[in-house]
Amino acid sequence: MADFGYKIQEDRQINYDSNDRTLFYFLKRVEPSISLCIGCGTCSATCTAGQFTQFDLHKIMLYVRRGEKVHIANEIKKCMLCGKCSLVCPKGINTRNIIFQTRKFIHSNK
Amino acid sequence: MELTGKQNIWKDYQKEIADDKYFYVRSCVRQNFFPGAETTFLRILKDELHKDIYEHPCHTTCTGIGYHGDVVPFDTAMTVIARQFALMTEAGYENLVPSCVTSFGLYSEVLETWHHFPEVLARVREHLRKATGREFNIPKNVAHASDVIFKFRNEIAQKAKYKLINTATGKPLKVVEHIGCHYSKMFPAKGVGGAEFPYVLIGMVEEWGGEVIDYPERRHCCGFGFRQYLVQANRGYSIGCSHKKFESMEPYEPDMIITNCPGCPMFLDKWQYAISEMNGKTYGKNGQGIPVFTFEEVAGLVLGYDPWDIGLQVHQVSCEPILDKMGIKYDPATKYLGKNGKYLGVPEKPSVLKD
Amino acid sequence: MSKSVIVIGGGIAGMEASAYLSAMGFNVTLFEKDEKLGGHLLNWERLFPTKRLGSEVLTFLKKGMDDKIKVHTNSNITKINSENGKYFVTNDNNEIFEADALLITTGYDLFDARRKEEYGYGIYDNVITSAELETMFLSGKPIVNKQGKVPKRIGFVHCVGSRDRKVGNVYCSKVCCVTAVKQATEIREHLPECETYCFYMDLRMYGAKFEELYNEAQEKYGVTFIRGRLSEANETIDGSLLVKVEDTLVGRPLKMTVDLLVLMVGFEPSKGTKDIAKILNLSTNSNGFIEVADEHTLTNVTNLKGVFVAGTTTSPRTITNTINDARAAAAEIACYLNLYTIQSRNN
Structure with a gap:
């Protein structure tokens, strides 16, 4: 195939129709409180890891909801499970369990 | 889809288009991209419609390409445009007809600026006076060349030798219409039909017998966008836009694409070659592409002009499938003969895209 | 003889205000442009946040409409004159009605x-x-x-x-x-x-x-x-x-x-709201709804003495708030017509 010095760029749209949201449906089953997240960011603001790495829990939860799987496996490792996120969540979401279950899902689907 | 809903919107966006005495300003790039398009426009206006249309030999670029390519500042653009208006005033014309959609957009932007900021107009007058000693009047009417053809679409239909109909099946040709962004996205009221559902090309296609396809990425830009194409490293973004459109229109199996902008037909045509070379994909039947035309070329075909006179031999995607569908007679032997029978040379065959 | 009030618009606000005004002993005449009373509520199945049926609220509103209220449906207002503190309202049947106060409850239209x-x-x-x-x-x-x-x-x-x-x-x-x-x-x-x-x-x-x-x-x-x-x-x-x-x-x-x-x-101000504003020369606010005399304290009072407003005629609001506003307007009108001293605060 010809090389013109550039490639057909993929668009950055989240393609909701073709994305795979199996992880989200799994989490919704085992930890229904994930549905309550409004993306307020309190969890990320208090997160120890987030202040020193790119780790961002509310974003990860959003990516999971949209079926954007990029980096989740790597990102989720950065959590040190201190539990501060659960402490501050105004919606009472069991964020710690969401992280546990995500790791479990990724591990079992390797 | 409810056509009446679209018709209601079209009613809301009717613009005044002068009916004679035009001052025509050419595009910088169209004479290279589609050399027959502007000639065909002038031929239709003069020979078919018997209009007074004038071109000034001293007309220059409007600077739109530099303005949108980030190299010409707005003040410079305004002064250059003021000079075009001065040429028009000196020649005794009041109705401006730009060939280029970006020019049309820039003229509209400049006039709108002067309307809201008279002090800017005064400054530009002063700049032009100092630089050239010229004075100018603001045009009475600004219409894009596609507006003019739209206005006379019925007259063209009456003189038509061919219709946008598949002569083998008797069915209307399925046409994708693509409007240049600068035509009405900046100033919806200045475009026939507005910005979301522009009518300017649909009006022509319907009048000449074709059927328009409305596909999901219809409103998406062709991807030319000046600066992203000019830099090679950014061309992936440019071709990505066209690719998105082709993928979206493909299920409708369009027979052709009609456009009203200099860049769009160029890119929608040439990118089909580039895409086919890069990933092997073609969007027409049997490995062919979807032929892409300017509105003048389509008008010329309908009027029975020789396809090689209107410059269809320089298209990347072969026009012959459409000529055959419309039942247009043409001589394959003269395809690559230019004016006065001068041999132009035959382009190399693409490795994927079929004739 | 008891004083009379004309209510223009038979939606939620018009019905509830009519019910209260009639219960207070005023002669109430209610005009509605459509065939039925109830306004937009007629077209809504269930109501937020409880999801109870809209028809239940309509039944409640209807129960308040006693026999003394004179209801004119399919009736549009074409002219309103005022003389010596009285209002003379003409409908499209060319009938003229007299009132001591007007309540405008012409409401909203849905955005096109x-x-x-x-x-x-x-x-x-x-x-x-x-x-x-x-x-x-x-x-x-x-x-x-x-x-x-x-x-x-x-x-x-x-x-x-x-x-x-x-x-x-x-x-x-x-x-x-x-x-x-x-x-x-x-x-x-x-x-x-x-x-x-x-x-x-x-x-x-x-x-x-x-x-x-x-x-x-x-x-x-x-x-x-x-x-x-x-x-x-x-x-x-x-x-x-x-x-x-x-x-x-x-x-x-x-x-x-x-x-x-x-x-x-x-919501947008209804055609009826815009028409009445024009007929009466009522002030409208920057959004096109009827302007109230004071955003905090006089929300049912207009720029015209004896002309009052309620419900979505002044701004978008919920059914709950419309019903409250209609009752507030009824109280405001009663104070005006009975010359209660509290009324003097409005001046």
């Missing part, structure tokens, strides 16, 4: 969604308004799209015609957010397999039990909320709609197809 051209309402088969969805609920018929297909995915677009300078409406219509949440959950009740998405700018869950309904929508009904305003909707080859939206929380554009797209249309 065709004005948001980018959504293709009136063009694309499966773009409907929240009112049309409610009509579907009311009809009791199965919920299907134009092609007769049971929708698998429905999108709700918030703020259509509200908080939108481009269409000339800068204000919030107050009821659409919670209506979308209500309708999305009702869809899940009717069609448990159908996914529902709300595209919102921000969710204004200000009323009692609104936030609870929102939480329930997320947790119990699985409604997905995507923060971002649709830039456009386009019809696909099978009649579904491809919507484009920026998922502002993710920070990326998002596209998805939906089988039905519901536009949450906002």
Whole structure:
């Protein structure tokens, strides 16, 4: 195939129709409180890891909801499970369990 | 889809288009991209419609390409445009007809600026006076060349030798219409039909017998966008836009694409070659592409002009499938003969895209 | 002889105010342009946040309408004169009615969604308004799209015609957010397999039990909320709609197809409100609704002595607030007509 010095760029749209949201449906089953997240960011603001790495829990939860799987496996490792996120969540979401279950899902689907 | 809903919107966006005495300003790039398009426009206006249309030999670029390519500042653009208006005033014309959609957009932007900021107009007058000693009047009417053809679409239909109909099946040709962004996205009221559902090309296609396809990425830009194409490293973004459109229109199996902008037909045509070379994909039947035309070329075909006179031999995607569908007679032997029978040379065959 | 009040507009506010004024002993005449009393409530199946039937509220309002109230339906007002503190109202039958005070309850019209051209309402088969969805609920018929297909995915677009300078409406219509949440959950009740998405700018869950309904929508009904305003909707080859939206929380554009797209249309001053304002020379505010004498303290009082307003004639509001406002207007009118001293505060 010809090389013109550039490639057909993929668009950055989240393609909701073709994305795979199996992880989200799994989490919704085992930890229904994930549905309550409004993306307020309190969890990320208090997160120890987030202040020193790119780790961002509310974003990860959003990516999971949209079926954007990029980096989740790597990102989720950065959590040190201190539990501060659960402490501050105004919606009472069991964020710690969401992280546990995500790791479990990724591990079992390797 | 409810056509009446679209018709209601079209009613809301009717613009005044002068009916004679035009001052025509050419595009910088169209004479290279589609050399027959502007000639065909002038031929239709003069020979078919018997209009007074004038071109000034001293007309220059409007600077739109530099303005949108980030190299010409707005003040410079305004002064250059003021000079075009001065040429028009000196020649005794009041109705401006730009060939280029970006020019049309820039003229509209400049006039709108002067309307809201008279002090800017005064400054530009002063700049032009100092630089050239010229004075100018603001045009009475600004219409894009596609507006003019739209206005006379019925007259063209009456003189038509061919219709946008598949002569083998008797069915209307399925046409994708693509409007240049600068035509009405900046100033919806200045475009026939507005910005979301522009009518300017649909009006022509319907009048000449074709059927328009409305596909999901219809409103998406062709991807030319000046600066992203000019830099090679950014061309992936440019071709990505066209690719998105082709993928979206493909299920409708369009027979052709009609456009009203200099860049769009160029890119929608040439990118089909580039895409086919890069990933092997073609969007027409049997490995062919979807032929892409300017509105003048389509008008010329309908009027029975020789396809090689209107410059269809320089298209990347072969026009012959459409000529055959419309039942247009043409001589394959003269395809690559230019004016006065001068041999132009035959382009190399693409490795994927079929004739 | 007891004093008389003419109420113009027989929706929720007009009915409730008439009921209170009549109960207080005033002679009440109520004009309604349509055949039936009830206004927009007639077209709404269930009400937020409780999802009780709209017809129950209508029955309650009707019970308040005693026999003494003179109701004129199919009646439009063409002229109003005032003389010596009295108002003379002419209808399109050329009958003239006399009153000591007027109450304007001409309310709102729903925003004409065709004005948001980018959504293709009136063009694309499966773009409907929240009112049309409610009509579907009311009809009791199965919920299907134009092609007769049971929708698998429905999108709700918030703020259509509200908080939108481009269409000339800068204000919030107050009821659409919670209506979308209500309708999305009702869809899940009717069609448990159908996914529902709300595209919102921000969710204004200000009323009692609104936030609870929102939480329930997320947790119990699985409604997905995507923060971002649709830039456009386009019809696909099978009649579904491809919507484009920026998922502002993710920070990326998002596209998805939906089988039905519901536009949450906002409120605009009704044609009746605009007509009456013109006939009476009533002041209107920057949004085109009737201007009240004081935003905090005189919300039922207009620039004209003896002319009062209630309900959505002055701004968008919920049914709860409309009923409260109608009763407040009745109290205000009673103070005016009975010359209670508290009335002097208004001057």
